[in-house]
Amino acid sequence: MRAVTLTGQRLEVADLPVPQPGAGQLLLKVERCGICGSDLHCRLHADELADSLELCGYPRYVRSHERVVLGHEILGEVVDHGPWGRRTLKPGTRVVAVPLVRRGRQVDGVGLSAHALGGFAEYVVVQEALTLPVPSGLPAHLAALTEPMAVAWHAVTRGEVTRKDVAIVLGCGPVGLAVVAVLKSRGVGTVIASDPSAGRRALATKCGADIVVDPAVTSPWESATGHGFMSTMPDEYNAGIDALEGMARLPVPWWTAWRALDRLGATRPRRPVVFECVGTPGMIDGILAAAPLHSRIVVVGVCMGPDTMRPSLAVNKELDLRFAVGYTPLEFRDTLHALAGGTLDVSHLVTGRVGLDGVASAFTALTDPEVHAKILIDPSLDTDLILAG
Template identity: 55%
Template sequence: MRAVTCHRGELAVAEVPDPVPGRGQILIEVTRSGICGSDLHARTHSDLTADGAAEIGYDGFMRSEQTVVLGHEFCGRVVAYGPGCHERWPVGTRVVALPVLRQDDGAHLTGLSERAPGGFAEMTLVSEVMTMPVPDGVSDDHAATTEPLAVAHHAVRRSEVGKKDVAIVVGCGPIGLAVILMLKAAGVRTVVASDLSAARRQLAARCGADIVVDPRTESPWTAYGERKGHLRTAPSLIELGMDTLQVLRRVPGLPWWRVMRAAEKVGATPRGPVVFECVGVPGMIEDVITHVPLLSRVVVVGVCMEPDTFRPSMAINKEIDLRFVFAYGPGEFYETLQMIADGTVDPSPLLTGTVGLDGVADAFTALADPDRHAKILIDPVSDVRTV
């Protein structure tokens, strides 16, 4: 079969052996595959990422000297089952799958491991246990966005953002746009989107962002106004605490400390916005921590492949809640697919182009320009070479 391989950072269309499904595996014909920012990073930073993965016990991540078929966002049709499968769906059924393939030496990351070739190909293998049928009415294009939207769904859930909170999305690439879609699906009323690219700001608005800013001319930290009462200086927090205590202690016999604890439980105490850092380049965490209001929650979604630094003292002084997120669970993947099916989430604004296998290298180049594209899909039977 034909597939796009990556070796020492070079992409090439090659003839490779047809995959043969092993125990518990399904062979699928790929109908669409999405190019992810992780694919762009893995092409150039695979060794660094592999070193980090090995430190937490996974030594199967791709390395530059290996030849790997990329692609972990895909949908396709069932072609054949391997031994030990339940054969849950008829041949020809459209499916999506979590990109984790169980082999005899353990589980591997599909499209990011030599042991689990990915979806930039005519066919690929998936684990039956990780596979889900695509609901009727969901196009192949939209089904292929299940994986990146599940990443965003997980990030929004981990953030514990409330409907009345201000959510600020820094960076409106594909994952930032997906986060905006999931924030609006969760009912968050005020979503601020910030990006240097005019094209991506337009896409952010299409995804439902309530306020869209160019950070060169307007601060995302103040664009929503002061109506939320976010605290921006240490003295303002100290003064608020003193003023609150002064009021409460005017009531004789009132257990003011219990009132304060009760206020915390119902969310009546001060808090900042919930910020999603979706850029993933060195310096962004420091920049966000430096500029966010006090008591903010910062969720790091963007994957920075290089070492980075920030000032813990600044985060401490502001009492910033810093969280890092990765991937999603099977339940979140399923929920995302259902949200696409019932129209809760419309992935259309993410999709800006489609190429065939011969156009993948050009698509990687095009994705380096934020004003040209967000998410490019691959149709393995298409002869389109440029986007």
């Protein structure tokens, strides 16, 4: 089969044997495979990522000296089954899959390990238990977005965002745009999106963002004023003193009144939910410095190198800092059906389509935020040109 291999930073098309599905696995003919930010990072920062994942107990992430076939955002057609499978997905079924494969008890990330070839190829092996049929009528370019949209679905879930919350999305690359779309699909009333790229800001508007700002011109934090957030510690101290002075006029002790208000949730401070979707050094510390008191911060962007932050900012503001990666199988399934049902509209995110011969040029094109958001690989295309999405 034809596949795009990565060794060091070199991408090239090669002829490889068609992989064979093992126990409980499926062989898919790849229909589409998205190029993810993780693929771009892997090309330039494989060893740094591998070092981090080794500390997490996974020593098989791709190293720069290894030859790997990238690609984990996969839509394909079932071709064959490995032994001892359920065989409920018949040949010809269009499917998407959580990109993990297991041999024995060893689990590898599809397209992110030299031990699990990815979807930048004509064929790929996936785990049958992690594979879902694509609902009838869902176009290929949307079905192929299931995996990256599931990442955003999980991040929003991690943020515990309600319809009444104000969400601030910093960075409108593919991940940030996906977060905006998921937030709006869940009915969040106010979504503020910030990015220096005019092209990405335009896409954020199409994804449903209520307020879109250029951070070089307007602070996203200023755009969130008027929602009762406290910006300074004296603001909170004054609010506490005002409350006590008001309760002193009540016919019950102030602590009795305070406990009653606690039970009603009236003393819970208002705060935005912030999604950091940039992943560059200094972003987290900048958010800690600028965010209102009690903000909940969900870090979705992956910073490749070491970073520093001032914990005293988070402590004194009582900020809630969370990190998000991946998704659960249920979130993956729910994302697929939200796409199929039309409640999650991200059709405008796909800005390009390319054959295997054009993958290297697509990697280059994706470095320009004004031109592309998501490029899908279509192995059936016999061209090295990037076609419109």
